[in-house]
Amino acid sequence: MTRVHDMGGRFGDGPVVPEAEDAPVFAEDWHARALAVTLACGALGQWNIDTSRHAREKLSPKDYARFSYYEKWIAALADLLVEKGVLTRADLEGKGAAGLHKLAERALKAENVAGVLAKGGPADREGGPPPRFSPGQAVRARIPADNALVDGGHTRLPAYAAGAQGYILRLHGTHVFPDSSAHGLGEAPEPLYAVRFHASALWAHPEHPEDEVVLDLWQSYLEPL
Amino acid sequence: MPHDHHDDHSHALLPPDPALRVKALETILTEKGLIDPAALEEIIDTYQNRIGPQNGARVVARAWSDPDFKAALLADADPVLAELGLYGRQGEHMVVVENTAQQHNMVVCTLCSCYPWPLLGIPPGWYKSDAYRARAVREPRKVLAEFGVTLPKGCAVRVWDSTAEVRYLVLPARPEGSEGLGEEELAALVTRDSMIGTGLARQPGEAPA
Structure with missing residues (x-):
């Protein structure tokens, strides 16, 4: 099953x-503070980008839906700091050492x-399995879209694409696999592809017969057709 | 699921008001020496004043003016952007996609808010909104209409859902009537939204949005 953040195609x-x-880059001063505190904490090196994305995604659906964007960031950061042992619950209550x-x-x-900031954090890696697909090849996105390694774990395969047929557009190289990396299971790099899907393969009522959606999908999300 | 704490989120221990919540966390972290207030100011200043859509606009204007630069940018953007000093966090793997009469490109991140920071800065609120994330992939033309953009019937839409660490920048079509303009004048026609694909470049003489 999906989590609340996986909203591509949702109605309503x-x-x-x-x-x-x-318009101002930060609508409120605290938005800027939230971004800066989150980036600064990331620099402590206690988690990676996949872990921090997962921390936001696993806010309860009620919190995720009612929180504004930077409230999600701050809530997930507080949870992550405690989960990784950087802070204690007592610290958050103002009763810490x-x-x-x-x-x-x-x-x-x-x-x-x-x-x-200039150095960034590139996700491409040497090694990993060889590419299994080539540009133009027809593939199917795995169904279900769940993380195959960890129950309820992080994945970057949106539910709306699961089971759909698409075509390899390009190979991006070999990239860190978020489904593994988010959970401390290693980077497990895999070939990453841009895959194009006809809108009609994704939606019952596509707007236009020629429209397409392209997703970046890791090799293990894909099956040959 | 071992890591969920449905009734017991740590964040619930912080104050409910978001501004106070950030302040509380910032205070705790500063007291422990885990964050440096001067570093926070530096981060904020960077994204508020130095890194923004003006960077992307410079690249687009150059691509409109210089066919060799454009060809290199579309073929493999990373070395071209690195040479311009536009490599960095959230822009480590760039792909530039060109709008043509046959194909309009539009970028979204349905799962979170992935966006090419070194070229466009911090994403605007609408890009991070549920409505944009939910709808851009299913009904891009209705979303474009909400931005005042209507495409000719013969033009297909290709929506790029940024699901990995690859970041996309749209190269908008060069506006008619811009012949003879220099790179600086051209850059002034390039809007942020035109580089996300929810807008078009301004016509010369058109008032800024």
Whole structure:
């Protein structure tokens, strides 16, 4: 079964309300703080991007739906800090031990911010299994879309594509496999493909016969046809 | 599922008001030396003032002006962008897709909010909204209409759902009447939305949105 974040194709959300091009980057000061605190905590090196995405996804469906964007970030960060043993529940209640943390020496310093942001965190890797598919080849996305390694675990195969037939558009190279990486099971890199699907393979009422959706899908999400 | 705590989320221990919630967490982390307030200011300043759609607009204007640059950008964007100093967090694996008379490209992240930060900065609120994430893949033309964009009948829509660490930038069509403009003037015609695919580039003389 899917989680609440997997909303591609869902009905009932109403119109998209665009902001002006020159609207402030952060609508509220606390949005900027939430982003900065989250990035700074990531630099402590206690989790990876897949773990942090999963932490947001596994907020309860009620919280996920009622929280604004940066509330999700902060809630997931608090959960993750406790889950990874960086903070205790007592710390969050303001009753924790005083003094410097043992990870304090890893704290991101202002002078290193530009370098860390410029360096990024590339996801491509050497090795892994050889590519099984080539451009143009017909494939089917695995069904069900669940994480095959961990029950209820993180996956990047959206439910709307599960079971659909598509065509390999391009090979992106070999990338870290989030279904494994999110759960401390290793990077397990796999070939990653852009796969195009006709809208008619995904939706009962496509808007236009020529429209397509392209998803980036790992090799183990795909079966040959 | 071993890691869920349905009735016992740690975040519920923080204050309910979001601004106070962030403040509380920031205070705890600062007291323990886990975050440096000066580093937070640096991160905020970077994305508020230095990294934004002006970066992507520069790339698009150059691609409109220089066929060799455009060919290289479409073939393999990463080395081209790295040379311009536009490599970085959330832009490690870039693919640039070109709008043509036959195909309009549009980018979404249905699972979260993946977005090419080094080129466009932090995504706008609508890009992260449930409505955009849910609908862009199923009814892109209705969503485009909400942005005031109507495509000719013969133009197909290709929606790119950013499900991996690959980030997509749309290369919008160069507007008619822009012949003879220099790169700087062209860059002023490139909107953020035109590089996500929910807008088109401005016509010369058209007022900024």
